[in-house]
Amino acid sequence: MARTDSASEKALGSRRKTFRRADLWLLLLIALSSVLLFVFFLWKDTRIRTPVLEISQDGQVVGVYPLSEDRELLIGSKESGGYNVVRIENGKIRITEADCPDRSCVRSIAIDRRGGSIICLPHRLVLRIADGAGGIPDAVAE
Amino acid sequence: MNRCHRIAFPFMMILFLLLSGCTSPKKKTASDTGIFFDTSVTLTIYGEGAEEALSECFVLCRNFERIFSAQNPDSELYRINHRENAGGEYDPKTRTGTAEYSISDELREALALGLEASEDTDGLFDITMLPVTELWDFRTGNGSVPDETLLLEALSRVGFKNAELRGSTLLLTEGTVMLDLGAVAKGCISAALRDYLQSRSDITGAILNLGGNIDVFGEKPDGSPWKVGIQKPFSERGELLLSVELSEGCVISSGVYERCFEKDGVLYHHILSGKDGMPVDSGLLQATVIGRDDALSDTLSTVCMLLGKDESEQLIRKKAYDVQVLYTGSDGSITLFSPKTGEEQDIKEGARLRLQP
Amino acid sequence: MDMNRSDKPQSSIPPENLFHTDTPAARIALLGLLTALSVIMGYIEARIPLPLPVPGIKLGLCNIVIVFVLYRFGGLRALPVSLIRVLVIGLLFGTPVSMLYSASGAVLSLLGMVLLRKTGRFSVIGVSGAGGALHALGQILVAAAFTGGTGIFRYLPVLLLAGEFCGALIGFVDLILLRRLKSRRNEHVL
Numbered sequence: 001m002a003r004t005d006s007a008s009e010k011a012l013g014s015r016r017k018t019f020r021r022a023d024l025w026l027l028l029l030i031a032l033s034s035v036l037l038f039v040f041f042l043w044k045d046t047r048i049r050t051p052v053l054e055i056s057q058d059g060q061v062v063g064v065y066p067l068s069e070d071r072e073l074l075i076g077s078k079e080s081g082g083y084n085v086v087r088i089e090n091g092k093i094r095i096t097e098a099d100c101p102d103r104s105c106v107r108s109i110a111i112d113r114r115g116g117s118i119i120c121l122p123h124r125l126v127l128r129i130a131d132g133a134g135g136i137p138d139a140v141a142e
Numbered sequence: 143m144n145r146c147h148r149i150a151f152p153f154m155m156i157l158f159l160l161l162s163g164c165t166s167p168k169k170k171t172a173s174d175t176g177i178f179f180d181t182s183v184t185l186t187i188y189g190e191g192a193e194e195a196l197s198e199c200f201v202l203c204r205n206f207e208r209i210f211s212a213q214n215p216d217s218e219l220y221r222i223n224h225r226e227n228a229g230g231e232y233d234p235k236t237r238t239g240t241a242e243y244s245i246s247d248e249l250r251e252a253l254a255l256g257l258e259a260s261e262d263t264d265g266l267f268d269i270t271m272l273p274v275t276e277l278w279d280f281r282t283g284n285g286s287v288p289d290e291t292l293l294l295e296a297l298s299r300v301g302f303k304n305a306e307l308r309g310s311t312l313l314l315t316e317g318t319v320m321l322d323l324g325a326v327a328k329g330c331i332s333a334a335l336r337d338y339l340q341s342r343s344d345i346t347g348a349i350l351n352l353g354g355n356i357d358v359f360g361e362k363p364d365g366s367p368w369k370v371g372i373q374k375p376f377s378e379r380g381e382l383l384l385s386v387e388l389s390e391g392c393v394i395s396s397g398v399y400e401r402c403f404e405k406d407g408v409l410y411h412h413i414l415s416g417k418d419g420m421p422v423d424s425g426l427l428q429a430t431v432i433g434r435d436d437a438l439s440d441t442l443s444t445v446c447m448l449l450g451k452d453e454s455e456q457l458i459r460k461k462a463y464d465v466q467v468l469y470t471g472s473d474g475s476i477t478l479f480s481p482k483t484g485e486e487q488d489i490k491e492g493a494r495l496r497l498q499p
Numbered sequence: 500m501d502m503n504r505s506d507k508p509q510s511s512i513p514p515e516n517l518f519h520t521d522t523p524a525a526r527i528a529l530l531g532l533l534t535a536l537s538v539i540m541g542y543i544e545a546r547i548p549l550p551l552p553v554p555g556i557k558l559g560l561c562n563i564v565i566v567f568v569l570y571r572f573g574g575l576r577a578l579p580v581s582l583i584r585v586l587v588i589g590l591l592f593g594t595p596v597s598m599l600y601s602a603s604g605a606v607l608s609l610l611g612m613v614l615l616r617k618t619g620r621f622s623v624i625g626v627s628g629a630g631g632a633l634h635a636l637g638q639i640l641v642a643a644a645f646t647g648g649t650g651i652f653r654y655l656p657v658l659l660l661a662g663e664f665c666g667a668l669i670g671f672v673d674l675i676l677l678r679r680l681k682s683r684r685n686e687h688v689l
Contacts (some may be wrong), residue, residue, distance in 0.1 A: 023625030026615075030632045030663045038656040050366065059647015107552040117650040121554045121642055122596075126650035137371030137385050138362070139184075141393040141430060142354035142400065 045115025047131070053093055054130040055086065057123070064130070067091045067113055075125060084120050086127060093127060095120065171363070172196040178203045179211045181328065181353030185335070188363060191344030199335050206334070209248050210327040212272065218249055222312065223272065223320045230313065237317040245312050248334070252326045252437065253307055259325075259441045260302035260416070262457055266448045267441075268416030272320035273299045277419075280401035280412045287410060293419045300416060329440025332357040332392065336436065354400075357392040357436055367496070375399045375427040375470060383428075383470065384489060387496045392436045396443035397428035397470070413447045424450035427472050432497055433465035442467070455479050455486075466497060526576075530568065534580045534587075537564035541588040553657050555600070555638050559631055559665050561588070565609065566627050566673045571680075574613035581605045596645075600638045607637035623677065624670035631666020632659050 055063045057075065065071060067088060076083035084105060085097035094110040095118055105120035117128035172192035175184040183203055187195050211217040222243055225232055230242030245253070256269035273296035279285040288296075299318040306313040332352050336359055339345045347360025349368060358368040370393045371382040386393055398411035398421070415422040429446035431439040442465060446454035451469045458465065458481050467479045468489070476489040489495070540560040549556055561584055569577040585605050589598030612630040615621050621629075635658035643651045 020620070020622050020625070022620040023622050023628075026621060026625045027628050027663060027667060030629065030659060034656040034659040034663075037652075037659070041653050041656075056647065056650070058645070102554060104552050104554040107550075109552065117653050119554060119642075119646065119651055119654065121646070124645045126646045128650040128653075137369045137382065138186075138349050138358070139351045139356045139368075140354070140371040140373050140380060140382065141356045141395040142373035142379070142397070 041115075045129070048113075048115055048129060049131060051113040051115070051129045051131070053086075053088060054128050056126045056128075059124075067093070072096075076123065082123055084123055084125055093118070093129075095127070098123070174200070176200050176203060178207045179327065180213070182351075183353065184351040185348065186350075187339065187345060187348040188360065189342070189345035189347070191342055195339055195342055195345050195348075199338065202335060202338060203331065206248065206327070206331045209246055210252070210323055210331070212322055212324070218246060219321060219323065222314075225314075225317070232314075232317070239317065241314045241317070243312045243314075244310055247310075248330060249323075250307065250310055250312075252323050252330045253305070253312065253321070255330075255437055255441050256321075256323060256326045257302060257305065257307060259445050262461070263416070263445055263449060265302065265416045266422070267325070267445050268300055268302045269321055269323060269326070270300050270302050270305060270319050271414060271416055271419075272322035273297075273318070274414060274419040275322055275324075278410075278412070278414065280403060280410075283403050285403040285410065286405060288419075297419050300419075302416075325444040326437060326441050328352045328355045329392070329394065329435075329437035332440075333436035355392065355394045355436070355440060358388065359390040372430050372468065373397070373399075373428075383476065384468075384495065386432060386468075388432065391432060391434050391497075392439050393430060393432050394436070394439045394443045395428060395430040396447045398447075399427065413444060415448060422448050424448060425472055426450060426469055428470035429454070430468040430470075431465050432468070433463070435464070438463065439465055451477065451479075455481075526572070530572065530576060530580055533564050533568055534583050537561040537580065537584040538587045538591070540564065541584065542592065545592050553654060553661075555635070555642070555654070556658060556661050557665075559634065559662070559669055562608075562627065562630065562634070562666070562669050563672055563676070565605075566612070566623065566630065566669060567676055569609070569612055569616065570623065570673070570677055574609065574616070577609060577613075581609050600641050603641040604634035604637035607640075608634035622670070623674045624667050627670030627673060628663045628667035631662035631664070631669065633662075634666075635659055635662035 051067055053065045053067060054061055055065070055073070055075065062075070063073070065088060068091070069088070070090070071088040073086045074083060075086060081099060083099055084095050087094060087096045092110040092112045095105045095108065098106050098120060100120050100122040102122070105118055105125070108118045111118055111127070111129055113129065115129045117126060119126050170190060170192060171186065171188045172195070173184070173186040174196055175182060177183070185196060185199050187199070189195070207214060208216055209218045212219055212223065214220055221227065225234060225237070225241055228234070228241035228243065231239040232241035233239045253269070259267045260269055274293065277288040277292055277296055299316070299320070301316065301319065304314060304316040304319045305321065306315065332350050332355055335350055336357050339348050340359060345360070347362060348358070350357040356370050358370065362368060367387045367389050369385055369387050371385045372393070372395060373379070374381045374383040375397050376399045396413065398409070398413060400412065402409055402411035404410070411421045413422050414420065424447060426447055429443050431443045431446065433439040442458070442463065445457070446467055446469070449457065451471070454467070458467065458479070463481065465481070469477045469479065471477070478487045478489050478495065538561070540563065544558050544560045547558065565577055565581050565584070568580050582602070582605065585598060585601045589595065589601060593601070608630040611633040612626050615626045615629055636655070639651060639655055639658060
């Protein structure tokens with residue numbers, strides 16, 4: 001093989017592409033979009049004037065709770081499988097217990113009035129800090 | 143520190159903590175719900191005197207029930223409608239002749255407002271509609287359209303001109319005239335409650351909910367403005383069309399979806415026209431009045447539904463009422479009418495309006 | 500044949516010729532082997548626990564094979580390899596739902612890589628890096644369809660960066676592989 005390949009190696013030499021400039025741009029572009037997205041979410045959180053916890057499952061809002069009152073909520077059921085325990089304590093929210101396969105929701109950092117979200121993908125559960133101003137009225141005129 | 147201190151100190155601390163826990167501070171907020179004149183009344187009051195004020199408010203509600211309830215046989219209105227102890231030339235045997243009554247201030251105020259509205263709408267809104275209203279059943283949801291002859295007969299008994307107010311005296315010139323103050327009463331009551339609460343210096347704020355009529359004043363504990371949501375017509379209770387932020391005033395809504403039934407594909411609702419006794423079709427699903435005068439706003443919400451957008455706007459302009467009206471049209475449009483600026487604004491669903499009534 | 504070779508029975512194939520794909524049969528067999536390899540890499544990866552609190556973060560080891568196939572045999576042949584890999588891994592180690600996430604990521608990733616490679620302007624590292632990022636994006640999009648709403652997109656920045664980083668590393672590995680395992684046919688491709 002050595003014989004045939006030295007010829008092709010020479011041919012290859014001139015077209016060897018290892019790490020090109022274009023690569024760098026591409027990678028930087030992706031990194032930049034990540035950063036921009038991150039900044040966008042940071043900004044979005046600053047727009048929250050009255051933070052509330054919004055819990056949705058399967059895309060439907062199942063509960064909106066103020067951060068001012070300590071609370072423990074069980075989402076789902078322990079018997080039939082598929083549950084998460086959400087705790088609001090001192091204005092911080094975390095998932096304290098869950099029976100999902102990866103438990104990444106339990107390991108997530110707590111979120112508070114500044115914004116953010118905790119997600120349990122297997123249970124399609126999304127906990128996020130939403131702007132209560134649009135959510136909980138003091139009363140409804142009907 | 144010596145051993146004595148090491149024991150005494152913690153002991154004192156614990157004692158101190160226990161003692162401080164024993165005194166229960168007066169709660170700064172009180173809230174409760176009661177049922178009066180067939181309506182659910184929920185009051186949330188803030189301030190040192192909240193608890194006391196709350197009970198007082200419910201006492202006031204009971205008093206009003208004894209004035210305004212058309213069903214309660216003990217109420218002032220009921221007795222008037224059934225011509226009990228009528229003064230004037232009323233003859234109970236033949237049930238003819240003008241009946242004269244000396245009425246309470248509260249009733250007079252409500253009647254004055256109701257009669258004015260009846261006048262302004264040329265009878266479309268009529269406070270003597272009780273005979274017709276009683277023919278319709280919107281409560282069970284299985285209602286049916288009243289028989290035409292019965293309807294006509296009931297209509298013949300309707301006529302606000304047969305009720306005259308002279309000072310504190312009410313004159314009913316026809317024996318068959320029956321008054322229904324449903325469209326005005328709640329507003330009068332919430333106004334009275336608010337006046338009472340505002341007169342107390344130990345009350346810092348309150349939000350009153352009388353069967354969906356909202357009244358707010360003062361401050362919320364966190365200082366933010368009151369947020370009142372407006373029910374989305376025909377949606378689940380609590381689903382909002384949009385929300386309104388205000389610091390003081392009332393938000394009163396009148397809508398076809400509140401009490402209605404469907405028969406043979408037609409929707410019949412509880413806002414009946416004084417002319418034909420049938421549900422009015424004015425192109426509106428809902429009219430929400432935001433203002434400072436509760437009684438007026440309550441009446442107006444029904445008036446706007448009866449007159450429709452354009453005519454009610456005309457009326458409001460003509461009488462220079464200090465209100466704003468949110469119209470929800472059956473075509474899906476949402477418009478905010480502010481007579482002060484004289485303009486109409488198209489509002490998008492889900493908006494948060496900041497208003498100064 | 501070469502005169503330098505000793506007389507060996509025809510069944511013994513010199514290692515350098517392992518990747519000969521002269522005949523369709525040879526090609527299919529090879530691709531099959533590679534697909535299986537990809538599955539095994541997926542298994543290895545599943546055994547490595549990642550302590551990060553982010554759901555769905557992965558090393559993407561199986562993509563070493565996918566990128567290799569892409570560069571050596573073309574995108575059209577890489578597609579079935581990728582899809583079958585997703586299927587088998589999903590059946591063996593995952594749930595139907597996880598299969599959906601993987602499939603979406605794999606398809607989007609491969610599509611992007613094919614296109615990027617076609618432009619000829621990027622090397623394996625760039626292409627693979629982008630592929631990793633696209634894989635993450637594809638998964639997030641499916642997750643968003645399930646959880647409904649914008650909450651899930653908050654994980655995009657982290658996942659994009661991680662995917663890109665891992666993808667670039669994998670690209671580097673593939674770079675070495677492709678150079679070491681040259682085939683006579685596709686010499687011009689690294």
